[in-house]
Amino acid sequence: MNALEQAQDILAAWVQAWHTPEDNRFDAQVAPADLISTVQALDDHGWGYLVAITGLDHGAEAGEMEVLYHFCRGAAVLTLRVAIARGQAAVPSVCAIIPYASVFERELAEMLGVEVYGTPDPSRLFLPDDWPEAVYPLRKDAELD
Amino acid sequence: MSKEQFTIPIGPQHPALKEPGHFTLTVDGEVVTGASVRLGYAHRGIEKAVESRNWVQDLYLLERICGICSHIHATAYCLGVEKLAGVTAPPRAQAIRVLVAELERIHSHLLWLGVAAHQAGFDTLFMYSWRDRETVMEVLEQLTGNRVNYSANLLGGVKFDVDTRVLETILSGLDFLETRTHHYLDIVSGDRIFLQRTRGIGMMTSEQAERLGVTGPTARASGVRRDIRVDAPYAAYDRYPIQVVVETTGDLEARFIVRLKELLETYHLIRTLLDGLPEGDLKTRMPRRIAAGETISRVEAPRGELFYFIKSDGGDQPARIKVRTPTLSNMASVTQLAVGHQLADMPMLLTGIDPCFSCNDRLTTVQTSGESETWTWEKLRQYGIASYRERG
Numbered sequence: 042m043n044a045l046e047q048a049q050d051i052l053a054a055w056v057q058a059w060h061t062p063e064d065n066r067f068d069a070q071v072a073p074a075d076l077i078s079t080v081q082a083l084d085d086h087g088w089g090y091l092v093a094i095t096g097l098d099h100g101a102e103a104g105e106m107e108v109l110y111h112f113c114r115g116a117a118v119l120t121l122r123v124a125i126a127r128g129q130a131a132v133p134s135v136c137a138i139i140p141y142a143s144v145f146e147r148e149l150a151e152m153l154g155v156e157v158y159g160t161p162d163p164s165r166l167f168l169p170d171d172w173p174e175a176v177y178p179l180r181k182d183a184e185l186d
Numbered sequence: 187m188s189k190e191q192f193t194i195p196i197g198p199q200h201p202a203l204k205e206p207g208h209f210t211l212t213v214d215g216e217v218v219t220g221a222s223v224r225l226g227y228a229h230r231g232i233e234k235a236v237e238s239r240n241w242v243q244d245l246y247l248l249e250r251i252c253g254i255c256s257h258i259h260a261t262a263y264c265l266g267v268e269k270l271a272g273v274t275a276p277p278r279a280q281a282i283r284v285l286v287a288e289l290e291r292i293h294s295h296l297l298w299l300g301v302a303a304h305q306a307g308f309d310t311l312f313m314y315s316w317r318d319r320e321t322v323m324e325v326l327e328q329l330t331g332n333r334v335n336y337s338a339n340l341l342g343g344v345k346f347d348v349d350t351r352v353l354e355t356i357l358s359g360l361d362f363l364e365t366r367t368h369h370y371l372d373i374v375s376g377d378r379i380f381l382q383r384t385r386g387i388g389m390m391t392s393e394q395a396e397r398l399g400v401t402g403p404t405a406r407a408s409g410v411r412r413d414i415r416v417d418a419p420y421a422a423y424d425r426y427p428i429q430v431v432v433e434t435t436g437d438l439e440a441r442f443i444v445r446l447k448e449l450l451e452t453y454h455l456i457r458t459l460l461d462g463l464p465e466g467d468l469k470t471r472m473p474r475r476i477a478a479g480e481t482i483s484r485v486e487a488p489r490g491e492l493f494y495f496i497k498s499d500g501g502d503q504p505a506r507i508k509v510r511t512p513t514l515s516n517m518a519s520v521t522q523l524a525v526g527h528q529l530a531d532m533p534m535l536l537t538g539i540d541p542c543f544s545c546n547d548r549l550t551t552v553q554t555s556g557e558s559e560t561w562t563w564e565k566l567r568q569y570g571i572a573s574y575r576e577r578g
Contacts, residue, residue, distance in 0.1 A: 062480060063269070065418070090399065092484075093510035095495045111482065111493070116418035118482050141399035141518040145510075152233075167226035178234050185234070 044089070044117040051086050055079045068120045073132055076123055080110070080135045089114030091135070094145040096153035100181045101127065108132050108155060125155070134160035152179040191219065194529070196566055198227045207541070209521075213529055221524035223517055233507060240502045241267060241341060241476055251509065253334050254297065257283075257290045258487040259509075260339040265420055266483030266496040267341055271476050277464040279343035280422040285459055286330065286338045287421070287485075288452045289356075292322045292363065294488035295445045298537075299370060302442070305533040306383040307571035311373060318366045321359045328352050343469025353460060360453045367449045374442040382574060384438035388523050388535045391436055398519040401512045402490020403448060404539045407433045407440035414486040426459050428452075438538045475502050487512055489539075513541050530573035533566055
């Protein structure tokens with residue numbers, strides 16, 4: 042059994058849909074409520090490491106955003122895709138399981154306006170102190186000078 | 187623990203590191219009890235800017251994320267976009283990408299050796315290592331026309347070939363650097379005064395390294411066998427395999443040894459590569475519009491794993507590019523490892539991960555409670571050197 046098949050096994054209980062966008066990659070659609078359980082399961086089995094968190098804004102018309110959690114093990118990349126409503130963009134923090142995710146979550150919050158509830162340090166990481174409130178630069182409709 | 191706790195803000199101006207970052211250290215006497223970081227002083231909004239430029243323009247923009255490891259950013263981007271377009275660059279182009287990436291690693295590791303030696307107050311080592319670094323800088327200039335931002339990559343290939351004259355310069359340069367690297371290995375593992383600053387300092391076990399998410403030479407110095415060039419070979423690394431250098435002691439000394447031994451591996455790889463450079467074209471045709479889809483491109487930068495997520499909606503501009511640089515991953519280890527160490531060890535601890543702030547920024551506001559004093563990086567560096575001198 043290769044690494045991705047193992048991951049498929051571990052996460053079978055929570056994943057709504059699987060996609061194979063490329064060789065060595067699996068995308069797993071996960072409900073926001075199941076995110077912590079899936080990350081915990083990966084951690085319990087020692088499957089790979091969290092390499093990055095990507096926020097995707099699909100625009101005001103679509104009204105949807107996605108938060109992607111990329112885990113790597115050797116050449117295999119497993120992406121947990123969490124779809125959230127753009128109006129109530131929020132995901133739970135994974136820092137209780139993966140403490141170093143803090144910097145990734147701070148970036149996600151300030152750049153895309155996704156609330157990461159339970160994150161240990163909600164302060165800004167990159168944006169300056171005088172950056173206006175509620176302006177999230179990586180949202181598609183952000184109005185920047 | 188006494189009631190007296192002081193907060194020492196360091197930065198964001200760091201004359202010694204030449205790059206801005208801000209650290210807030212809480213100390214009880216000489217011992218650090220807490221540390222936090224804020225970045226962003228070199229944030230240029232590149233992830234946003236790429237969304238309003240075309241695929242070709244973005245290559246030039248992304249190559250400028252970092253002045254030290256510019257080529258590896260461009261390589262990660264090109265490999266990703268080529269994958270989306272269903273195009274593969276010719277074998278000779280892939281080999282030249284590897285050649286420039288490895289020359290860049292030599293320049294980056296020698297630059298780090300000098301900076302780290304300077305932080306420890308060993309300026310002779312700093313000056314010699316930077317003198318030697320000029321060898322590889324001249325090779326890069328002769329090969330690409332530039333000392334930094336080589337602009338070697340094109341979407342679909344590379345811009346230049348390796349001619350016989352450059353080949354000779356590279357090979358003689360490697361012979362000289364190999365002798366020097368053996369000499370530096372002797373120094374960092376044998377010089378008693380230098381070892382005082384590195385041996386047993388900043389210890390990180392392999393379990394800690396995994397928990398803190400560190401990557402690259404910092405992780406490999408703690409026994410984590412992870413290198414994208416071997417784990418998921420890209421460009422031409424499947425043709426030119428390397429031996430992963432791993433040390434298990436996990437202290438600052440190990441981080442020196444890993445980087446220096448990696449240089450020896452790199453010299454070997456370049457010689458093998460030049461010996462059997464595949465013939466053929468330097469580039470292939472790329473479409474102006476890139477087929478819709480998402481891809482992930484992972485490469486081994488000098489500081490560790492560099493991760494690109496690229497999304498296209500079928501147009502002539504990317505819909506989203508996410509860049510996760512190795513320094514951001516390594517930064518958590520500094521704030522965690524700082525706790526329990528002497529204040530005088532901070533410059534060396536931070537330098538140990540080989541931080542690259544421009545890569546990162548793309549991290550701190552100080553809470554000054556009561557009486558506080560802002561230290562410059564230079565002041566802390568001098569403090570560290572003086573402190574160890576007093577202890578003898």
